[in-house]
Amino acid sequence: MRTPVIAGNWKMYKTARQAAETIRSLADLVKGVQGVEVVICPPFTALAAAVEAAKGSPVAIGAQDCYWEKEGAFTGQVAVPMIADLGCSHCIVGHSERRQFFGETDATVDKKIEAVLANGLNCIACVGETLAEREAGQTFAVLERQVRNGLSRHLTSARLVIAYEPVWAIGTGKTATPVQAQEAHAFIRQVVAEAASPAAAQAVRILYGGSVKPDNIATLMAQPDVDGGLVGGASLDAASFAKIVRFRG
Numbered sequence: 580m581r582t583p584v585i586a587g588n589w590k591m592y593k594t595a596r597q598a599a600e601t602i603r604s605l606a607d608l609v610k611g612v613q614g615v616e617v618v619i620c621p622p623f624t625a626l627a628a629a630v631e632a633a634k635g636s637p638v639a640i641g642a643q644d645c646y647w648e649k650e651g652a653f654t655g656q657v658a659v660p661m662i663a664d665l666g667c668s669h670c671i672v673g674h675s676e677r678r679q680f681f682g683e684t685d686a687t688v689d690k691k692i693e694a695v696l697a698n699g700l701n702c703i704a705c706v707g708e709t710l711a712e713r714e715a716g717q718t719f720a721v722l723e724r725q726v727r728n729g730l731s732r733h734l735t736s737a738r739l740v741i742a743y744e745p746v747w748a749i750g751t752g753k754t755a756t757p758v759q760a761q762e763a764h765a766f767i768r769q770v771v772a773e774a775a776s777p778a779a780a781q782a783v784r785i786l787y788g789g790s791v792k793p794d795n796i797a798t799l800m801a802q803p804d805v806d807g808g809l810v811g812g813a814s815l816d817a818a819s820f821a822k823i824v825r826f827r828g
């Protein structure tokens with residue numbers, strides 16, 4: 580059985596102080612929850628405060644991006660060992676906003692995943708089609724390309740988690756229907772089976788992301804290939820994110 584993962588991606592929101600406050604509230608609200616891994620990914624500047632605030636709670640802390648070199652003359656970049664040194668256990672890679680606005684490609688996704696896993700962290704690697712790609716009937720082709728070119732060298736790692744985030748569902752309030760999510764997740768699992776092995780496909784957690792809210796998480800989680808959520812907007816508020824973590828009711 581795959582243990583569900585509910586991860587919050589705070590994007591470019593919250594100062595260190597705000598992050599610590601929210602995480603303390605969240606830690607209280609999710610106390611005693613069993614059988615689900617809880618992760619919060621604040622901005623880099625709030626990671627240290629977030630780790631401190633999460634101490635002794637089941638909330639794990641992750642970064643939203645990283646650079647693949649371990650150090651060097653790379654102004655503005657943050658290396659994985661630096662993220663690990665803060666006490667973080669996770670790192671998101673390949674988010675569509677990084678692909679869209681910051682030149683992330685399948686090739687850079689591959690290098691970043693390698694760095695994250697080599698440093699002992701868990702990696703949440705994102706894939707997903709744009710609205711234009713979906714309307715052109717290219718959804719499966721895009722997902723297959725992103726998994727094969729970006730993720731395929733890492734699919735047998737137990738520390739790799741895949742997030743399916745249809746770009747048209749991010750921040751739009753338009754959630755993929757449970758049927759659309761299931762179809763994409765089952766397809767991704769099939770690609771993992773072909774690119775790695777049936778065992779890797781059965782083991783890998785595939786999270787859904789895109790307008791996940793307290794009132795739609797349960798039906799998404801009821802789909803056989805949906806193993807969790809990557810939550811943006813609804814993760815910024817501790818009460819709303821805690822409801823998502825408690826999707827079983």
Ligand code: 13P
Nearest residue numbers: 588749750789790811812
């Ligand atoms: P929203 O939940 O705000 O749609 O964001 C999803 C997302 O991009 C999480 O990484």
